[in-house]
Amino acid sequence: MFTFTKPTLRRAIAVLLLLCTAPMALARGAGPTPTPPPAAPFVAAQAAALLPAFSGDLAQASAWDRYTIIAALSPGERRVRGTVTVAVTNRSPRPYERIYFHLYPNHPDFGGRLDITSATLDGLPVASGTEQGDTLLWLALPRPLAPGGVTQAVLSFEAQTPRNASSTTFGAFNQEAGLWSLATFYPILARSFAATGWDRRPIESRGDFVVSSTALYDVTIDAPTDWRLISTGAKLSTSAVNASVKRERFVSGPQREFYLGATQGLDAASVTVDGTRIVSHYQPANATAGKRALRVAEQALRTFNARYGPYPLAELEVVQAALTTFLGMEYPGVVLIEQNLYKQTGGDLEPTVAHEVAHQWWYSQVGNDAQGEAWLDEGLASYAQVLYYEGVGAPALATDELNFFRDGFTAIRKRKRDAPLATSTANLRGIYEAVAYDKGALFFHSLRGQIGEATFSRFLKGYYAEGRYREITGPDLLRAAESACTCQLDQLYADWVLTTAPVRIP
DSSP states (O other): OBOSOOOOOOOOOOOOOOOBOOOOOOOTTOOSOOOOOOSTTHHHHGGGGBOGGGGGGGGGGGGSEEEEEEEEEETTTTEEEEEEEEEEEOOSSSOEEEEEEEOGGGSGGGOSEEEEEEEEETTEEOOEEEETTTTEEEEEEEEEEOTTOEEEEEEEEEEEOOBSOTTTSOTTEEEETTEEEETTOSOEEOOEETTTEEOOOOOOSSSOOOOOOOEEEEEEEEEETTSEEEESSEEEEEEEEETTEEEEEEEOSSBSOOOEEEESSOEEEEEEETTEEEEEEEOGGGHHHHHHHHHHHHHHHHHHHHHTOOOOBSEEEEEEEOOOSSSEEEETTEEEEEGGGGGSSSTTHHHHHHHHHHTTTBTTTBBOOTTTOTHHHHHHHHHHHHHHHHHTTOHHHHHHHHHHHHHHHHHHHHTTOOOOSSOOGGGOTTTHIIIIIIIHHHHHHHHHHHHOHHHHHHHHHHHHHHHTTSBOOHHHHHHHHHHHHTSOOHHHHIIIIISOOOOOOO
């Protein structure tokens, strides 16, 4: 995410969790619940979301969990009602006693709700509870799930967003300015690790909220016909439920989450780059800037395909959004850009779009712990702003970006507020952007200067190829860089990442 501050809200939210076995009613007028697609073609269907050259990636499907979401939208009520079915595999060496899901909209910054109204495991109702202020749900397994075992979790849910609340809440979960943004509207399976078990940490306001593993999604949505759906992945089909409601089915490639939005009154323009269709959605009054955002995304995709390696997805959408307290937000296959950037002459629209497009490599494809090691994706997405301007033949603007990062990092050093890059967001109060973004970008510039241009290019491509669909840590990055240069980089890494050594600002 490209942001200068993220609001920290302390609004009290009543806790409501009703676990029962009653079926979930869909939105008024939405028609009957659609039948889930058969299990057998689940993986084959995902190929529609990938470029043909990457359809073979689906051979790895056994490494990923699978979500089937069936839901209906009620825009007037700002509600989503539906069910999510998750095929959960125990890939740890120890039996599972519980399954954990994040309920991100219950964090105070979201200003909304995500309530679970029924839950079963393998068809049986189970004991349940919540932790971390109602943002973490646990379901108790009737019997321990052995390593390699699979259980099917089915959760009925109801989510509600605020309206016109971007100045006080997280604008990506909000209905405003022609966009109903439904980021993380469904329960998201927590990560599980062999050494430490389930990721049950509290959610920090600083930085990105979601930390999740790669999964496959098959999503069917009922929505009023006068709303246009935007999503991760590709649309497989559209059919009529009745005169006023349509039903659309979407599938994803291997992705870390599924974004859903609905627009009303926005215009769109599109272009195809290296096989990927890019769509820019914008307010009609900002048509010139909306088409400029499309050109920037086109240039960024072309530049980063050459720099990092090909983007594997068939679609990428850029959306003008009321974010207000930050400039942009990335989701797999979708980026949101603050609406006021479209109303400026020059300004931050271009570097913001470039930054968020870069996150399609660094976050969406190569994952990391955004709450523990935010610099890994934010530092590299920030440095992508420099690489973008170099790629479009604007070296003076690339230097301007570097100077911006230098100024931010220098400011915290003068205040004696420097911190190692390997610092969790919880411990970066007041210096999150200066460390994760500015210092992070400068680390990559320093690395580039030390190992040389050709080796740095080899590092970027190798790091991307090795890290796709995985979650990378700092030591993984160090190994990738040392492999590219066949040299030792321990001192550079220690000075920037592990300590606050007085590094030379490149």
